[in-house]
Amino acid sequence: MDTQKLINTAQMLVALDKGLLAMDESNPTIKKRFAQYGIPLTEETRRSYRELIITAPELSKYISGVILFDETIRQQKKDGTPFIKVIEEAGIIPGIKVDAGAKDMAGFPKEKITEGLDGLRERLTEYSQMGARFAKWRAVIVIDKGVPSPSCIEANAHALARYAALCQEAGLVPIVEPEVLMDGEHTLEQCSEVTEQVLQTVFHQLFAQRVILEGLLLKPNMVVAGVNCPKQPTVDEVAYTTVKCLLHTVPAAVPGIMFLSGGQSSELATAHLNAMNKTFKTQAPWALAFSFARAIQQPALEIWNGEEANTTAAQKALILRAMCNQAARQGKYNDNMEKLVI
Numbered sequence: 544m545d546t547q548k549l550i551n552t553a554q555m556l557v558a559l560d561k562g563l564l565a566m567d568e569s570n571p572t573i574k575k576r577f578a579q580y581g582i583p584l585t586e587e588t589r590r591s592y593r594e595l596i597i598t599a600p601e602l603s604k605y606i607s608g609v610i611l612f613d614e615t616i617r618q619q620k621k622d623g624t625p626f627i628k629v630i631e632e633a634g635i636i637p638g639i640k641v642d643a644g645a646k647d648m649a650g651f652p653k654e655k656i657t658e659g660l661d662g663l664r665e666r667l668t669e670y671s672q673m674g675a676r677f678a679k680w681r682a683v684i685v686i687d688k689g690v691p692s693p694s695c696i697e698a699n700a701h702a703l704a705r706y707a708a709l710c711q712e713a714g715l716v717p718i719v720e721p722e723v724l725m726d727g728e729h730t731l732e733q734c735s736e737v738t739e740q741v742l743q744t745v746f747h748q749l750f751a752q753r754v755i756l757e758g759l760l761l762k763p764n765m766v767v768a769g770v771n772c773p774k775q776p777t778v779d780e781v782a783y784t785t786v787k788c789l790l791h792t793v794p795a796a797v798p799g800i801m802f803l804s805g806g807q808s809s810e811l812a813t814a815h816l817n818a819m820n821k822t823f824k825t826q827a828p829w830a831l832a833f834s835f836a837r838a839i840q841q842p843a844l845e846i847w848n849g850e851e852a853n854t855t856a857a858q859k860a861l862i863l864r865a866m867c868n869q870a871a872r873q874g875k876y877n878d879n880m881e882k883l884v885i
């Protein structure tokens with residue numbers, strides 16, 4: 544195993560206050576995103592939307608890596624140039640989602656277990672040959688009455704660790720994503736308690752599977768209250784509680800925390816990241832960065848609306864979000880940035 548190569552890739556992904564753009568929606572997920580705006584779902588609409596993203600001018604000033612879906616990594620621009628070549632030539636590192644989705648966990652109503660370990664070694668070899676240098680696996684944890692169970696947390700953490708070990712063997716940096724969902728009425732404190740338990744278990748399993756901490760990136764949820772919780776915390780409370788939870792659980796050897804946005808509005812996700820960096824950037828042992836899908840793409844998708852004529856305007860909206868999130872990594876984001884004309 545080339546440990547130094549893994550460490551270099553992980554460090555490049557967090558360097559220069561950049562972050563990741565997740566554009567790895569599975570077909571059922573992108574169907575939901577397109578349906579919000581009545582955009583028809585065909586292989587061609589998915590292809591042209593992804594072409595819009597990867598050809599956005601100067602994307603690489605703000606984005607270090609993009610996470611692709613299996614269909615996307617094999618696609619080309621309209622002029623026939625492979626997407627992977629476009630991404631590499633822009634100076635962006637290509638990554639790939641490799642899990643097979645979160646499925647109902649047998650015997651545990653309401654809970655999910657992520658599948659995809661069978662044949663993973665061979666798939667990782669193929670993706671590596673195609674040019675991918677990092678991979679992503681998402682585990683899903685639900686908060687509800689009596690849920691999550693220790694068994695669900697344990698099973699998902701074990702799968703994440705086995706995936707991470709296989710990635711490192713193949714020379715790919717694993718993005719380890721245990722997502723505690725924000726659906727529900729739970730409080731900030733409940734989210735914090737569950738997230739802490741999940742991360743403790745994940746790092747225990749990563750250790751047990753001999754995963755090199757310097758050669759992985761963590762993609763956790765921010766610690767927030769459930770969307771239906773009547774008492775919503777302030778931006779500073781979310782920032783403080785999230786960093787405290789991570790300090791309790793994430794070893795200092797991990798190079799970066801790449802938050803998911805999880806359904807927060809674009810502006811709020813950026814504001815939370817900004818507040819964390821403003822107060823903790825110099826003290827935290829790891830980079831506090833981003834790996835957003837919706838919080839970067841949503842405004843662009845809405846403007847694009849499936850129409851080629853809207854491509855340039857949509858790309859500008861995408862770049863604005865990427866730029867705001869880079870500023871948030873520096874603790875320099877403010878509301879006025881939202882009005883910038885690109």
Ligand code: 13P
Pocket residue numbers: 565681720803804805806834835836837838
């Ligand atoms: P969101 O930022 O939309 O939560 O997506 C991140 C992601 O990649 C989920 O796996």
